[in-house]
Amino acid sequence: MEDKADFDFLFKEYYPQLYYYAFHLINNMEASKDIVSDAFEFIWTNYAKIDKATAKSYLYIYVRNKSIDFLRHQNTHEQYVQIYSELTKSYVETEYQEQDERMMHISKAMEKLTPHTRHILEECYIQRKKYQEVADELNISVSAVRKHIVKALQVIREECAKKS
Structure with missing residues (x-):
């Protein structure tokens, strides 16, 4: 049970610090909570293999790396949104222009x-x-x-x- 007590101490001591660290990096409350929770889950599942003296370092490194991954994913997502937006904008403009031209031709034909x-x-x-x-x-x-x-x-x- 000593491991559980050590883990509880780690969690209570470092969760707030790690949360603010992640939030400082990515500026997203929910994602920061998720990243820190994932970090503690990682530590818990690998607790037998981890040197207890360096557990804090593991946590900070894990949070930093996952925060960077989150930012990369956000950046990629924003690029896709921008590309999609530009593509659909030109498509919609072209579609309306073609529709206007068709209506003009139909009106001209109806005059005949x-x-x-x-x-x-x-x-x-x-x-x-x-x-x-x-x-x-x-x-x-x-x-x-x-x-x-x-x-x-x-x-x-x-x-x-x-x-x-």
């Missing part, structure tokens, strides 16, 4: 449509009405609505293909 065909296209695609509803409102057949839609989509595809 007859007012009747444009109205049918808007009712079906913008107002989201069924072909039957549009046919009933305009007093035309469903197949006539389909023909206007096919014609409108063809004009839009051709206009978009020119600009691509």
Whole structure:
């Protein structure tokens, strides 16, 4: 039981000092607690092999090394976040720019449509009405609505293909 008493003394004596040492190095409360707890766990599992006179040195070296590892990991993590942020920013900007261009081409193509065909296209695609509803409102057949839609989509595809 002498080992347990020695370990308890080590823990009570050095935990606060090691915590502040780790906190001074990494400036993170939770990570500092974890690192110091890991240090004591390491000492406990290897207590039979460790010279009791140098246990304090083992603890400080362990905390220093794990704090450095933590900082390296943080630095790597921040670099990944920055790279990801830059990549997604350019992707999103490109995506919106392409979408704006597509909308401009579609608007230009819709200007080429007859007012009747444009109205049918808007009712079906913008107002989201069924072909039957549009046919009933305009007093035309469903197949006539389909023909206007096919014609409108063809004009839009051709206009978009020119600009691509």
